[in-house]
Every structure is written in structure tokens, then in C-alpha cells.
Amino acid sequence: MNPRIVQDQRDPDLFGLLYGFRFRPGERGEQIDSAAAVRWLTQPGEGEDFLWVHLNLANAACERWMKAHLDLPESFFETLREGSRSTRIEHVDAALLAVVNDVVFNFGLVSSDIATLWVCARGRLLVTARMQPLRSVDRLRSSVKHGERFRSPLELLVHLLRDQGDILTQIVRETSMSVDGIEDRLLSQNLSDNRADLGAMRRVLVRLQRLLALEPGSLLRLLNRPPDWLQEEDVRDLREATEEFSLVINDLTALGERIKLLQEEIAAVLNEQSNRTLFTLTVVTVLALPINIVAGFFGMNVGGIPLAGDPHGFWVLVALVASFTLLAWRWAFRKRNDA
DSSP states (O other): OOHHHHHHTTSGGGTTEEEEEEEOTTSBOEEEOHHHHHHHHHSOOSSSOEEEEEEETTSTTHHHHHHHHOOOOHHHHHHHHOSOOOOEEEEETTEEEEEEEEEBOBTTBOOOOEEEEEEEEETTEEEEEESSOBHHHHHHHHHHHTTOBOSSHHHHHHHHHHHHHHHHHHHHHHHHHHHHHHHHHHHTTOOTTHHHHHHHHHHHHHHHHHHHSOOHHHHHHHHHSOOTTSOHHHHHHHHHHHHHHHHHHHHHHHHHHHHHHHHHHHHHHHHHHHHHHHHHHHHHHHHHHHHHHHHHHHTSOOSOOTTSSOTTHHHHHHHHHHHHHHHHHHHHHHHHHHO
């Protein structure tokens, strides 16, 4: 290898290496720099140690460096360029390829923005690559730095899926609290602008469910026919992690259905209020109709107006208008009771 290239690769920004860890059985992960990673990849040590490298695809030289130093299948690079980014795990060319959609890391805030993580796992190497910082990867890195032990690259991937499930659980929990508050306001007849809030929540949940749910076909094929280099414990852990993740997705679906029902209930309440308001306006219009008709007739500037010379004409007209108004009132409320 060219010594100048090795020297230049000490700067991880040259090819997009964010961080790397070397793992030995029973020991905590050891963070290594780019030069140590290249040495390990060039002359991997003996035993059961393995390497995890996390790369930034936003770096223009990242893909070229991966092709030059990492023994990755061509399918991995095709996955980087394809349009479909559905979450899946599949066995391709003696390696595990995974496309994981995750929530973007947003400095301690719960974000609903989605970004993609591409993963390739082999017997002694785990490669993860992304365009934007992701919350689950940051949690996995924190676990490694705090001394958690890992026996294989697949166990790191399983931990990543569980961290993603924990983040989704947090989103579901916080969204459920917001929905509970809206439901309480609905029961107290204080609707305000809750429909807009529910609509925004539902859009986020549907988007998370669509992008984060694992494809069942590729997962079942992997679990039923795992590669030979996978340990039995890894397959079992992967099965358990995907089942737990499916439960979280089901919670997302159930919460989305709850929001939908709540939206329909709010719409029904608003329609009822609108109908009540329209009925009130109709009643007022009907009650004022006899007065307007009589006033219109007697306001005409023509001869022959009845009761014009009668000293009790005003009160006769008042009684006439009151009678018609009473009849209109009874008719309106009878129609309401019939409805």
C-alpha cells in the first residue's frame, strides 16, 4: 500500500469515516482511527475479533474508499443508488444487506424527519453508511462507548434495530399523551384547532409506519435460511428483535386508527354545532317572516289600506302578527322534533 495514502487516511474526513470500533470477545469495544482501520482491513487479525466502521456518504470520496478497501458485494453499492428505500434485511452474496430508515438525530429533540442507513454485515465486519445523523446509530455508539459487550457484527445490527424500536416507542408515547390531551378537551367541549393537530400527528405516524416497517418477505427468507457464518444466538436475537419491532409498528398503526376515530368524532361534533347554528338562524328567519310580510304590505304608499281609520287597528295587527309568529314557532320546533 502506498505509505502516502496511509498517512493521508489518518484524517477521517478524507474519505468519510466518522468512527470505527474494534471488538474482541468478552471485551469492550476499542475505538480506532482511520489508519488502524485500514491496517485491520488490509491484514485482519486472527481470532474472533471484528470491526465496525461508520461512514458518511455525504463525503464525495466515501464510496470510492469503500470500493477500494472494503470487500463489499456489488449489491450494496447498487442499493445505495436505487430509488426504493423500504426497510429490509436480506442475504446477498454471503453478506447481510440492510436498509434501515430511522429518525434523524436532532440534538435531543424528537424529530419526525426520516433518513436512511445502509448496512452490510459479514463474519468479521459491520459497515454502516448514512447521509444524515441518525438517532439509533448515535444510541448504539453511546452503548459501545459505555462498555457494552458484543460478540458479533449481527449483534450490533440487532442492537441497532432495538434502539430504533425504543425511539419509535418514545414517539408513540409522546404522541399518545398529546392525543389524550386532545381527547380530554373534546370531552369538555373545548375543541379549538385540535383537528389540525390530529391531522399533523396522523401524517407523521403514517409516514413512520410506511418507511420504518420491515419487509416481511426478505426477513422470513433470512430467518428460515440464515448464512452459515451466523451464530445460532444471533439468529434468535434477530428474530426476537424483529418481533419486538413489529409490535412497535402495530402500536403505531393502532395509534393512527385512534387518531382517525378521534378526527371523525370531532368532525361529527363540529357538524352538530353547525347544524344547531343553522337551525337557530332558520328559526329566527321564520319568526321574523310574518312581521316582515305585514310591514311590507302596510308600508306601501297606496290607498285602500285596511284598518287605516280604525282606532284599534294597531292592536289588531299586533295580534295578527303574534298569531302567525306563534304558528311559525310551533311549526319550526315540530320539524326539529321530527328530525
